Amino acid sequence: MxxxxxxxxxxxxxxxxxxxxxxxxxNKTVDLINYGEVNIxxxxxxxxxxxxxxxxxxxxxxxxxxxxxxxxxxxxxxxxxxxxxxxxxxxxxxxxxxxxxxxxxxxxxxxxxxxxxxxxxxxxxxxxxxxxxxxxxxATKKIVVSKNDNNSQKPSGSVDNKRPESNNKPKGKTYKVKRGDSLWSICKTQLGDGSKSKYEKVYQLNKELMDSYNKKYGTTKYKYTIYPGQVLQLE
Structure with a gap:
């Protein structure tokens, strides 16, 4: 492997x-009076x-x-x-x-x-x-404090629970290669443009991945070769 x-x-x-x-x-194990040991x-x-x-x-x-x-x-x-x-x-x-x-x-x-x-x-x-x-x-919660209109000394507030987007999420559009796919057909069906400039751009986005596979399987003479299961960045 x-x-x-x-x-x-x-x-x-x-x-x-x-x-x-x-x-x-x-997980945390605790003892409850009527149930004995339980796992939370x-x-x-x-x-x-x-x-x-x-x-x-x-x-x-x-x-x-x-x-x-x-x-x-x-x-x-x-x-x-x-x-x-x-x-x-x-x-x-x-x-x-x-x-x-x-x-x-x-x-x-x-x-x-x-x-x-x-x-x-x-x-x-x-x-x-x-x-x-x-x-x-x-991210920490952000509390916004404002003064009530009735001049009350008791402040009112709201909590902002928004969290930043995780960088673990893929950036842009991706595609998982299936048997029979080619770089041209993927660009044509997924991006609406099968021109050489388009699939060259997709190659540059995935150069590291594609080159490593082509080197391993001896297909370096045609750099646009792709393999089933590869996840390609399209945009």
Whole structure:
């Protein structure tokens, strides 16, 4: 099975051999006088994600890069930026040996901590042990206080429960590729325009995804090749 690991827009050159995704719960057990012990179910807590990523100093034929070879320092610098930055998307794409799309992990997360391990017996490559924590968007309630018209000292108010839109929602229009589809037919039926300029634009929106699959299956001579199960950004 083939794996592709993304930290925000960073594609790890060698997919980790193991991934631990711990789904935490917030249930609470209490004793009731007449019923005994009961379990109060609550919404699941934030998930923990742990894995070890091997970052090579040298270019290996089995390593995958988005465009060209990047050394270990590049990846360490990018991971450090994520540690000090805002929440990002953690994505794992899985395909079977025959190229069938299996399922994806797509979670907004933050880096809680990471450690760098160097071992001289490991071809001088480094291993980065990373711990992520799932992130959920939230907002505080806003209370607007106004004075009553009858000169009463008691204030009146309203509560604004509006929450910001989650960045986990897809931006723009998307389409899941089915068997028999082509980039031209998708643009024609979904966007009303099958011209080359239109499907070239769609290719540019999905260049990273499409190039990685074409490289894997040896179809790089025709970059517009698509595969069933791929989710393409159309706008």
């Amino acid at each position: 083939a794996y592709y690991f993304y930290l925000d827009k960073i594609l790890l050159p060698i997919a980790p051999a193991k991934l631990e995704l711990k789904i935490n719960n917030k 179910s609550k919404k699941a807590g934030l998930s923990d994600i742990n894995f070890d990523a091997r970052i090579p100093h040298n270019k290996y034929p089995f390593a995958t890069y988005k465009e060209e070879f990047k050394n270990a320092k590049y990846f360490l610098d990018e991971i450090e930026k994520l540690k000090n930055g805002k929440p990002f998307q953690f994505i794992v794409s899985r395909t079977s040996p025959r190229g069938t799309i299996l399922f994806h992990t797509n979670i907004k997360a933050t880096i809680e901590e990471y450690s760098v391990i160097e071992d001289a017996e490991d071809a001088s490559d480094i291993t980065v042990s990373i711990k992520l924590k799932q992130h959920r968007d939230y």
